[in-house]
Amino acid sequence: MKLHLVSGFLGSGKTTAISLACNQLMQNGLGVGVITNDQGINLVDSGFFRSLSIPIRQVINGCFCCNFNQLDQSLQSLIDSERPGIIFAESVGSCTDIVATVLNPLSHFHPDIQITVSAFADSRLLLTLLQGNFTPFDEEVNYIYNKQLEEAGIMVMNKIDLLEAKDLKELKRLAGERFRDKILLYQNSLNKGSIARWLEELDNPQPASSNSPLEINYDLYASGEAKLAWVDQEILMESATNNAIEEAFVLISKIHSGIKENNFAIGHLKFLLNGNTKLSYTTAGEADARIMESEKAFFATLLINARVQTEPGTLARLIEDSIKEIETSTGCKIITREISAFQPGFPSATYRMADPFINSQPGGG
Numbered sequence: 001m002k003l004h005l006v007s008g009f010l011g012s013g014k015t016t017a018i019s020l021a022c023n024q025l026m027q028n029g030l031g032v033g034v035i036t037n038d039q040g041i042n043l044v045d046s047g048f049f050r051s052l053s054i055p056i057r058q059v060i061n062g063c064f065c066c067n068f069n070q071l072d073q074s075l076q077s078l079i080d081s082e083r084p085g086i087i088f089a090e091s092v093g094s095c096t097d098i099v100a101t102v103l104n105p106l107s108h109f110h111p112d113i114q115i116t117v118s119a120f121a122d123s124r125l126l127l128t129l130l131q132g133n134f135t136p137f138d139e140e141v142n143y144i145y146n147k148q149l150e151e152a153g154i155m156v157m158n159k160i161d162l163l164e165a166k167d168l169k170e171l172k173r174l175a176g177e178r179f180r181d182k183i184l185l186y187q188n189s190l191n192k193g194s195i196a197r198w199l200e201e202l203d204n205p206q207p208a209s210s211n212s213p214l215e216i217n218y219d220l221y222a223s224g225e226a227k228l229a230w231v232d233q234e235i236l237m238e239s240a241t242n243n244a245i246e247e248a249f250v251l252i253s254k255i256h257s258g259i260k261e262n263n264f265a266i267g268h269l270k271f272l273l274n275g276n277t278k279l280s281y282t283t284a285g286e287a288d289a290r291i292m293e294s295e296k297a298f299f300a301t302l303l304i305n306a307r308v309q310t311e312p313g314t315l316a317r318l319i320e321d322s323i324k325e326i327e328t329s330t331g332c333k334i335i336t337r338e339i340s341a342f343q344p345g346f347p348s349a350t351y352r353m354a355d356p357f358i359n360s361q362p363g364g365g
């Protein structure tokens with residue numbers, strides 16, 4: 001059994017790559033499974049994987065490292081019920097230190113499982129950082145971003161299709177200089193060939209030394225996480241005019257533009273419409289809606305997962321105001337079924353091991 005840990009910042013493309021990789025593996029007759037992870041409970045990504053009939057388990061209410069036992073149980077449950085050859089575990093995009101707190105404990109307790117770690121980065125954001133330019137995020141958030149890249153043996157510089165040729169050349173030069181000892185992949189996760197290349201790399205046994213346990217300042221890490229607000233909200237839209245889908249798109253666009261107008265940096269703003277259509281905005285701006293606005297419906301469900309650099313109360317109010325405005329302008333009725341707004345708590349790992357086979361000490365943080 002192989003387990004591929006997939007880390008990397010919010011919106012860098014982990015779910016996209018994993019879903020395409022699973023499709024390819026399933027087409028080749030291999031059993032797969034995915035473990036999703038988040039600080040929240042009601043996850044767009046879990047719904048997205050379910051809509052693709054990919055078997056999943058979730059580790060919720062905190063990162064893998066703080067919920068190691070839940071991760072372990074999810075792994076066992078997937079193995080027992082699906083007998084997969086390959087499992088992908090996608091860690092929440094605000095999490096780091098996973099070599100010491102996830103990889104090493106897993107290797108310690110499951111020496112029979114072959115484990116890899118890939119860290120994803122949005123090539124555009126990474127290039128900005130490597131060039132020494134300002135990103136839209138505060139320094140403490142960038143600290144997490146850099147730590148995620150530092151620890152993984154395989155670095156996937158993703159979304160290269162969105163870079164101009166000269167920028168890709170520059171990224172290759174700068175990344176080659178900074179990450180000398182890593183396997184560097186320049187990837188377009190929407191492209192089958194690019195995903196096949198990643199899978200090929202994952203198939204090679206990774207020497208334990210290719211991943212590096214971090215020296216990390218947990219206070220700084222925690223303050224980076226605390227800079228981000230999380231709002232998860234599930235709503236039901238009832239249209240007076242059989243236009244619930246169109247009205248949902250208007251609401252999505254209203255929430256996005258509200259966040260932009262306030263100049264809040266977006267980690268990831270994602271939506272799951274009717275349990276099967278994922279729309280996604282990151283700080284670089286793209287939304288990849290498969291347009292279905294002309295579809296007629298009296299009802300639509302919308303799950304909102306917003307991870308944005310601001311206060312949770314501010315973000316929740318912005319979403320609520322957008323909802324009210326859409327109700328007034330379209331005449332539809334919007335019922336909130338579930339909502340939570342918070343910022344991630346101080347990370348406190350179940351285990352922290354500098355080496356899987358030598359020392360073991362409880363706790364990170």
Ligand SMILES: Nc1nc2c(ncn2[C@@H]2O[C@H](COP(=O)(O)OP(=O)(O)OP(=O)(O)O)[C@@H](O)[C@H]2O)c(=O)[nH]1
Binds near residue numbers: 092287288
């Ligand atoms: N053009 C392009 N878009 C991509 C690529 N990979 C991902 N995306 C888009 O980037 C957005 C975010 O992708 P996700 O796969 O949801 O990112 P993620 O890392 O799983 O995000 P979190 O789980 O929130 O941390 C979506 O709009 C994807 O369609 C890529 O290689 N090229």
Ligand SMILES: [Mg+2]
Binds near residue numbers: 015016045090
């Ligand atoms: Mg994801």
